Amino acid sequence: MKSINALISAKNVSVFKNHKSILKNIDIDINKNDFITIIGPNGAGKTMLLKCLMGFYKPNFGEIQKKNKLKIGYMPQSINVINTMPMTVKNFITVKKEFDDISFKHVISEVNINQLINKQLSILSGGEMQRVLLARSLLNNPDLLILDEPAQNLDISGQLSFYKLIQEIYSKRALSILMVSHDLHLVMVSTKKVLCLSNHICCSGKPQQVAQDPEFISMFGKDMANMMAVYQHTNNSSHGDSKFLIGDKDN
Amino acid sequence: METKITDPFILRGIFAGIAVALISGLVGCFVVWRRMSYYGESIAHSSLLGVGLGILLGTGINFGIIVVCLIFGILFLWLQQNKILSTDTLLGVLAHLALSIGIIVISLNRIKIDIHAFLFGDILTVSSNDLWWMYLGVILVIFLVSINWSSLLLVTIDEDLARAEGINPTYINLLLTTVLTIVVAVSLQIIGLLLITAMLIIPAATSRRLSRSPQQMALFATLIGIFSVVSGIFLSVEVDAPSGPSIVIVSAILFFLSYFFGNFLNKD
Numbered sequence: 001m002k003s004i005n006a007l008i009s010a011k012n013v014s015v016f017k018n019h020k021s022i023l024k025n026i027d028i029d030i031n032k033n034d035f036i037t038i039i040g041p042n043g044a045g046k047t048m049l050l051k052c053l054m055g056f057y058k059p060n061f062g063e064i065q066k067k068n069k070l071k072i073g074y075m076p077q078s079i080n081v082i083n084t085m086p087m088t089v090k091n092f093i094t095v096k097k098e099f100d101d102i103s104f105k106h107v108i109s110e111v112n113i114n115q116l117i118n119k120q121l122s123i124l125s126g127g128e129m130q131r132v133l134l135a136r137s138l139l140n141n142p143d144l145l146i147l148d149e150p151a152q153n154l155d156i157s158g159q160l161s162f163y164k165l166i167q168e169i170y171s172k173r174a175l176s177i178l179m180v181s182h183d184l185h186l187v188m189v190s191t192k193k194v195l196c197l198s199n200h201i202c203c204s205g206k207p208q209q210v211a212q213d214p215e216f217i218s219m220f221g222k223d224m225a226n227m228m229a230v231y232q233h234t235n236n237s238s239h240g241d242s243k244f245l246i247g248d249k250d251n
Numbered sequence: 252m253e254t255k256i257t258d259p260f261i262l263r264g265i266f267a268g269i270a271v272a273l274i275s276g277l278v279g280c281f282v283v284w285r286r287m288s289y290y291g292e293s294i295a296h297s298s299l300l301g302v303g304l305g306i307l308l309g310t311g312i313n314f315g316i317i318v319v320c321l322i323f324g325i326l327f328l329w330l331q332q333n334k335i336l337s338t339d340t341l342l343g344v345l346a347h348l349a350l351s352i353g354i355i356v357i358s359l360n361r362i363k364i365d366i367h368a369f370l371f372g373d374i375l376t377v378s379s380n381d382l383w384w385m386y387l388g389v390i391l392v393i394f395l396v397s398i399n400w401s402s403l404l405l406v407t408i409d410e411d412l413a414r415a416e417g418i419n420p421t422y423i424n425l426l427l428t429t430v431l432t433i434v435v436a437v438s439l440q441i442i443g444l445l446l447i448t449a450m451l452i453i454p455a456a457t458s459r460r461l462s463r464s465p466q467q468m469a470l471f472a473t474l475i476g477i478f479s480v481v482s483g484i485f486l487s488v489e490v491d492a493p494s495g496p497s498i499v500i501v502s503a504i505l506f507f508l509s510y511f512f513g514n515f516l517n518k519d
Contacts (some may be wrong), residue, residue, distance in 0.1 A: 053417065054414070056411065056414045057416075072415065074412070074415035074416075076409065076411050079408060079409040079412065080409070082284050082407065082408065084283050084284050084456075084457065084459055085280075085284045085407070085408075085465055085468070086462045086463050086464055086465065086467065086468055087408075087464060087465060088463065088464065091464055091465070092408070095401050095404050095405055095408075096401040096402060096404075096405045096413070096416045097416070117514065120463070136412075194295070219450070
C-alpha cells in the first residue's frame with residue numbers, strides 16, 4: 001500500500017474557516033525523493049495545506065499520516081527580524097535544534113554562509129537571510145524539506161541563485177522537497193511534479209502535463225503555459241537525459 | 252532622625268529591590284523583544300484589584316495579586332484570539348476596567364491602606380515575611396525562564412518556526428503571562444504599580460546597546476537593574492523620596508549613558 005511508504009499522506013483533507021471552504025478534499029502523497037511544487041492563486045489555501053501537513057493546524061475533515069520519526073525541515077517565506085534582540089546568525093540557526101558540529105559545518109558551507117555566522121541577524125540582506133533560514137531548516141538532516149514561497153522577497157538574480165541552490169541540495173541530499181512557489185518558470189528544471197491548487201486540487205502531474213491542462217490554462221493563461229513548455233523544452237534539449245527528468249515514480 | 256543604610260528596614264528594602272532586579276531584567280528583555288510593554292503595564296494596573304480583594308477576603312495581597320493578574324492575563328490571551336480588535340485597544344479596555352474596579356474595591360474597604368505606597372512603592376512596607384515570598388517568586392521565575400529559554404526565544408522570533416520544532420506557542424504565551432504576573436507581584440511594594448513597566452523596559456533597553464546575544468542582554472539588564480535599585484534606594488533615603496521614582500531615575504540615567512557611550516562599545 002502506498003500510504004505506508006509515503007513520508008506524508010493526506011486523505012480527503014478539508015478545512016473550513018468562517019463558513020468558507022479553504023481546502024476541499026485534498027489527497028496528496030509525498031514520497032521519497034519527490035520534488036513537488038504547489039502553485040495556485042492567492043487565497044488558494046497553499047499555506048494552509050502546508051500547515052496541515054506539518055501538523056500546525058488540524059483539518060476539519062480527513063486524515064494526515066506521517067511516517068514514523070519523519071524529520072521535517074521548514075523554511076518560512078520570511079521572518080520579522082527583531083532589531084531589539086541581539087542575535088548572531090549562528091545563534092539563530094541553532095536555537096532549539098539538535099545537531100552536531102560536523103552537520104553544522106556542512107550546512108553552513110552548503111548554503112555558503114561561512115562569512116555570516118558571527119554577524120548580527122539584524123544586518124543581513126534579503127538574500128543572506130533566505131540562505132540563513134534555509135540553513136536552519138537543513139540542520140537536523142531532514143527527510144522532507146518544506147518551503148513556503150522561499151524566494152518571494154528576492155530580486156530576479158537572487159531568485160535564480162536561490163533555486164539553483166535548492167536544486168543542488170536536492171541532487172546531493174537524499175531528501176524530498178515540497179515547495180510553494182509562484183516562480184514556475186524558474187523551478188521548472190528542478191521540480192518533478194506540479195500540483196495546482198485552488199482550494200481543491202485542479203490538476204497535478206509532470207510540469208509539461210500540467211501546462212497543457214485546461215484548468216491550468218484557464219487559471220494562469222495561455223502565456224504562462226507556453227512559457228512553461230519552452231523552459232521544459234530548453235531543459236530537455238540542453239541536458240539530454242537530464243537527471244531532473246527522471247521518470248515519475250507515481251506513474 | 253538620622254537614617255543609616257544598616258537600619259533593618261532599609262536593608263529589607265535593598266534585599267527586596269535586588270529581588271525585583273533579579274527577575275525584571277530577565278523578563279523585561281522578552282517584554283522589549285515582543286513589544287509587550289502595554290501588556291505589562293495592564294497586568295500591573297490589574298494588580299490593584301488583587302490588592303483590594305486580597306485584603307477584603309483576608310487572603311493576603313500577594314495571593315490576591317497573583318490570582319487577579321493571572322485571570323486578567325488569561326482573559327486577555329483568550330479575547331485576543333478573535334482578531335476584531337487590536338491588542339492595544341483590548342488592553343486599553345481591560346486594564347482600565349481592572350484599575351477602576353480595584354480603586355472601588357479599595358475605597359469600599361473598611362481597612363485603610365495607603366494607595367500612594369502601592370502606586371509609587373515604599374520600602375517601609377516590606378516585612379521579613381514579604382521577603383520570603385519575594386525570593387520564592389524570584390526562584391520560580393528564574394527556574395521557569397531558564398528551562399524554557401530556547402523555546403521562549405524561538406516563539407518570540409517566529410511562531411511557525413517554533414511550531415516546526417514541536418513547541419506550542421500558546422503554552423509559551425501562558426508561561427510568559429505567568430512570569431510577568433509574578434514580577435508584578437514581587438515589584439509592587441518597592442517599585443509601585445505605576446512604575447513597574449519602567450523596571451521591565453529601561454534596564455533591558457539599556458542593555459541592548461551593550462550586548463551581542465540574548466543571554467548577554469538578559470544578564471546585563473539584570474546587573475543594570477541591581478545597580479539601579481540599590482543606588483535608587485540610597486537616593487530615596489537620602490532625600491526622603493518614594494523608592495520607585497528614585498530607582499527609575501537612576502536607571503534612566505544609565506539608559507542615556509549607554510546610548511552616548513554605546514556607540515564606542517558596539518560597532519555592528
